Every structure is written in C-alpha cells, then in structure tokens.
Amino acid sequence: MEERGIRFVRLWFTDVLGSLKSVAIAPAEVEGAIAEGVGFDGSAIEGFARVFESDMVAHPDPSTYQVLPWRQAGRSTSRMFCDIRLPDGSPSFADPRFVLKRALEKAANLGFTFYIHPEIEFFLLSSLHPPVPLDQGGYFDHTTLGDGTDFRRDVITILEQMGISVEFSHHEAGPGQHEIDLRYADALTMADNIMTFRVVVREVAVSQNIQATFMPKPFSEHPGSGMHTHMSLFEGDTNVFYDAADQYNLSKTAKQFIAGLLHHAPEITAVTNQWVNSYKRLIGGAEAPSYACWGRANRSALVRVPQFTPGKMSSARIEYRAIDSAVNPYLAYAVLLNAGLKGIENEYPLPEETEDEVWRLTDRERKAIGIRELPRNLDEAIRIMDESELVAETLGEHVYEYFLRNKREEFAAYRQQVTPWELERHLGTL
Template sequence: MERQQEFVLRTLEERDIRFVRLWFTDVLGFLKSVAIAPAELEQAFSEGIGFDGSSIEGFARVAESDMLAKPDPATFQILPWRAESPGTARMFCDILMPDGAPSYADPRWVLKRTLAKAAERGFTFYTHPEIEFYLFEGQPKPGKAPEPVDHSGYFDLTPHGVGHDFRRQAITHLESMGISVEFSHHEGGPGQQEIDLRYADALSTADNIMTFRHVMKEVALEQNVYASFMPKPLAEHPGSGMHTHLSLFEGDRNAFHEPGAEYSLSKTGRSFIAGLLHHASEFTAVTNQFVNSYKRLFSGGEAPSYISWGHNNRSALVRVPMYKPSKSQSSRVEVRSLDSACNPYLAFAVMLAAGLKGVEEGYELPAGAEDNIWTLTDGERRALGIETLPSSLSEAISRMEESELVAETLGEHVFDFFLRNKRAEWLDYRHQVTPFELNRYLPVL
C-alpha cells in the first residue's frame, strides 16, 4: 500500500496533475466525486477526507453525518479527457466512520465483505460484463421522445457512423485507464451499442463499470450526443442489459470446471447456478432496481423473465456458455437479467451470496430448459417447474423484503434504505397518468 501511495504522489508531480477526484458510489449506484489538491493527498491517504454523509443518498442520518472518504491508491488513473496540462486524476474511495471503521452504508464495502466470505471458503470471484446502452441525439428533454443517432441493427457496420467513431474513442479512453475491452459492436436497437469488458476480479470489475458509465457520458458529450443506460428507453426496440459472466476460482483452478461432466460443469458450478435460481426473485430488486427495468424484462426478445437455466438458450435467466476444450479456465455461467444501470457493487454481492449459498447447502440443480421459454404455454412452463421473475418493481420489493439472504448480504442499513427508496419510487410511479392511459381511455370514456 505504501509503495502504491508513493507511486501516486510521484506521478502527480511528474505528470503535472493539479486535481485529484475522489470517487465513491451511493446506495443507488450513482457516482459521487470530490476534487482535492495534490498537497492534500498524503493526509487523505492516512486519515481520509471528511464529508457530510447525510447529504448522500442512503449514507447516514443527520445525527450520524460525519464520514471519511479514504482513497484506494490501487485505483489511481489519469482521466484521458483531462490529460492536457495541468491534468486530472481519479481514485475510488472506501467510506469510513469517524473512528476508522468501514461504513455500513458503503456499497463497495458490501461487496468487499461478501468477497471476504468467499475467500474464507477458498474462492476468488471473477466477473465479465457485456454492457449495453443507447446513443441519442442531443440532450434528453422531458416529454420528448429520444431520437437514436442511427437506424442500424445488430453487428451493422455503417461507414462514418456515429456509433463506430464513438466506440473507437470510448475504448481508447477506457484502455488508457487500464480497463481492458474484449468486444464492441452495434447492438440490435437503433443507436444501441455494446462494449464488453475483459474478465477481472469482481471488485475491480465493479469499479470499472462505474468508470465505464462515466467515460461513455463524457465521450458522448464530446460528440454532441447523449449516452443512456436506461433499461428500456424505446418501447418498440430492445432494452439495455448487462449480461454478466461469473466464475469462481480456487487459486489458479477454475472451480466451475470438471472434465467429462455435462457441459464440463463441476458440482460446485451446478450448485452455484442452483443458488442463483433459488434466490433470483429475492435479489431481482437489486439487479433491476427501477420501475423501467421491468419494461425490459417483460418485453420479449432475449430479456429473461423466467427463472430457468440452459446451455445455449438465450431466453434463460442463467446460461452456461459453450465450453472450449483448450480453455478450462473459461468455464463460467452467465446471468442475463442485470440492467446496465444497476449498482454493480450490490448486484455482484447478492449474486455471489446466492451462488455461495447453493454451494454451501448443496442445492440440486433442476433440469435445464433448451426450448425458447417465451414460446411455451403457462401450462408447459408449470410442468417444467419454471417460475416467473418478479414482473414489477412492487413485486420485486415484496420478494426482497422477505429475503434473509439479501438482508444479511447488504446489511441492515443498506437493506432498509434501499427498500424505502424503491417503495417511494413505486408510489411516485403509481400516481402518474401515462400517455398510454390518455390515448386509450380519454377518447372513449
């Protein structure tokens, strides 16, 4: 740690960095930032920077407002869109209480705590997200439908297209910040993009996702367009998800891999999937936390709305990707329900906790579904034992309220605040009279 701090301080001087942004995330997954001068950084490393936690969503009540943001030197990066001299850098922070103890309200600590439980069992948790989002013309205006930057489709290559130039610039920025990109392409919706990050340990990936979303917004502003991670911005086109590949390692060995087993999937891997399925409805409010999230999940296409798993089935909630015989390290499972707008720290924590519960309790994996689940009748789904994910934020809240697993994973403070905030969002939504209602009912009633 001391060596990392020395590297940061030396780099600030050598690269003429005059501003250091300290980043952290609130309970709902929104990025927060405070900028300090380089001269203040040594004290920040040793003591942290004080701030009013009661002003941050879900952090503290007014009577408990004093908190500290302590930068993690391992996350130091220079911001490429502020690279001209004098430059700007950023670091993610851990949030502490005045006595130096980790804050119960810090989403990064929630994930760290869950990763520590996995480590006690000998596991390291890796994740690999496929992040979808839309590019729209101009800036969003209330009451006005967004206009996609193009009308291209899946994998389309349009000469001089906005998306092509956007992805090139965005990936250049990401890689200059040490965030490796595996794939990028145009997605199925008009103006919709997908950029896949290379797999990494879950904490690094969560930090990378928060950085990713900010970089996309910055590059979009540079190009006079708007990047949106809204789960379902266009009613007639696909929503934006974040299919996430998960794997557990024991040292250098992939705990999900077993030569000769079906799909080369080990008993640990099968029990992990069983845990995800068993607790899926309990953690859906975390992985899909907005009213709009359920417009994506229940709009058809490849968005999962049923609790099932399959090998090559993109309508399933959990998919086991094709195994490559020469790459035992690549055995993994893919969870397809997540929004690209979720809080990645909390989402990774609850998925890991659910999978570990399956491993610890030896959950049995039900039969996989290889048919397109959307084409099955309700009776056929019942016969296969396939249940439905929560169909609204209200239902997801109710399932989460009853979950001991999610409550224990998030901790009492985050669990209670998250539920209060989501109940308030649902109540606000219920009070709205939508264009759908006006268009359908006003002319005839």
C-alpha cells in the first residue's frame, strides 16, 4: 500500500439481496481490521439482524485485496471482500458469502471443487428515465456504435488490472445490450468477481456519461439480460463431468448433477431469478428458458450441454440458462450447487434429452414427456420455495425467512401498480 500510495481501503460485502456494501478505512487500520475486524450496525443492512442483535463484525479477506484502477492518483483506493461474523467470532448466518462457503464445504467433503464461468449481459443507456439504448447494434455487430464503441475494451482493461480474466466480449442481440464472459474460477472467487464486475461496469459508464443496468428485462420489445452460467465439478485436476466412453462425453456424475438441477429447478428459481422483473425475461419464444429440460444444441432448454472440445477434457461442462445478471451470485451458486449435489447423492435419473423448441410444444405434449414449467412470476416462485427443504437448508433459517418475507413484500407492492399497458388497453374502452 505504501509503494502504491494507497490512501483508502474499502471493505466490501453484500446484503441478502446482493447489494454491495462498503466502508472505507485508512491503511494504518488494515492490520487491526484483519486481526480483529471492523464493527458495524447489522440492523441497518438488509436482512442482517434485528435491532436488539445488531452488532456485527466485518473481517477482511486479504486474499481478495486489489487496487481500484479507476481511482485517481493521490486518492488511490484498494478493496477487500469481507466475511461477516458475530462479536464472539462465529460466522453470521446472514452473510451471503458464508452461505456459499457452507455449500462449497459440503462439496469439498464429497471431494469436489465447484468451478463457474458466467456470461454476463447488461444494457448501456443514453437515458435512464425513460430508458433509451445507447446504440442500435445487434448480435455480434462490429460497427461504429457511437459512445459505446470502446466501452467493453475499457471495462476489460480494468478487470484484467484487478486480476479478473475475461474470455469473450461482444454486442448482444438487443439495442444497447452487451455481454462479457469471465474466465473459469472457483465459485467463491467468481461470486466476488461478479460483484466487482458490476462495480467496474457502472464506474466506466459514469466516466463516459452513460448509464449501465443489469435489470433483467428493461424493454418489452427486446431480449432480456441473462447470466448463463457454465459449471463443472473437479476432483483435484480431474474434471469429473467428463467420460470419454459416453456418447455425450458426460459422466454418470454429470448426468446426476443435471438431473438434480432439473428436479429442483422450480424451487430454486426465486433465488436465481429474484426480482418481479426477472419473470418478464423467462417467457417462451426467446432464448431464456421457461421449462425444466436439457439438451445439447437446444438453446430453449434450461440446462444445455455445450459441445465438448476434443482432447480437452477440462472443457466438459454444463450450462444453466435461467439465472439473470441481477442475481445475488453467492446465494444463486449455493442453491445451484446443492441442487446438483442432491442429484448425485440420491442418484437421480436423467430424463431424455429434449431436441424440440420446448415453447412450441403444447401443454399436453410437455406433460407427456415429463417437462415441468418454471414459475411464471415471483409470487409462484416464492410459494414453491416456501415448501423447499433444499433451499431452506442451503440458505439457512435466517436468510431463508428474510428472503421470503422481502420477496412477498416486493410482489405485494407490484400487484398494486397500474401499468401503462392497462391504461392504454382499457382506460378508454371500459
């Protein structure tokens, strides 16, 4: 810190809904913060504590230390992610990072390391109210798109300066919509990286006098923003999803993991798609999935098995396509992991592959081949989650109860709103 002239160190953590929280300390306080933590009022943080049990302590994780490149010289700032604990040193069950750590520990006890590779979509806007796309580009367009031409390059440059590797970036299908894919990392590192990614995207946007949003579906007429997530399990250096003898190069473990995801998909959807707006994206007819099925080339499926790269067994993986980019990544990756592990532990059988575009089938045809629909809205999702032992065990009682309560309140507020669509359709005719 002395060599780089660091003036401030920001301690980062997230609330239950995935909003980033931060407190700045001076470099002279870092040693004490690492040894003893930094106390704060947990009752002021969404979902952390009630007033009479409010004292909490943020303990910085030194392995996450990085300089924030966008801060100017003379005001140089770095950051560390924190684990949240109670005053007696025990983990806070309200800490989303601890929820994911607990799921990863379960996987580790079975011999597995969980790796993640997300494709993160977002919109760039020239105006926020009303939302106006920054450009009129389309999928993979390489054209002069105005102010956003260098945006992705600038974001990637900062990410790489912070030790976050990027695999791909391109313009997405919607006007003003972009995608940046982060390189594989273990799930905890990746959840931290996603939180950092959102900050970087917004910081670069502000520096260019534009707006960035991770809202799942800001435009009715354009595709929504997802965060398709590629997943694999390793035992040491061995990818346990790979089997050279299988026609799909999928091991028994991989098939059971997929079966677990499909079986538990409806009950985890409230976590992977936690906003009222998330369900405007999960509508049939686009690449966002509406039904719990799997396939290889089928991009209407909830779980896709990407084509295996010959001679590269580490590339064997599966892709979960429902999750959106406004998610709390710590909670989402915890429920996805535990759903897959449940399939392995109980040896769930893998259903037949679905080759059809699922939304073109009739309800009777889908029922006949055993394909279940994902929840159609947040209310339906939380009702299913309310009955889920898997989600309750994964999140822990505190986070589980708070999450359900918060989402019920969100949907109740949404139900009271009169939308422009209703006014346009009915005001003059009813």
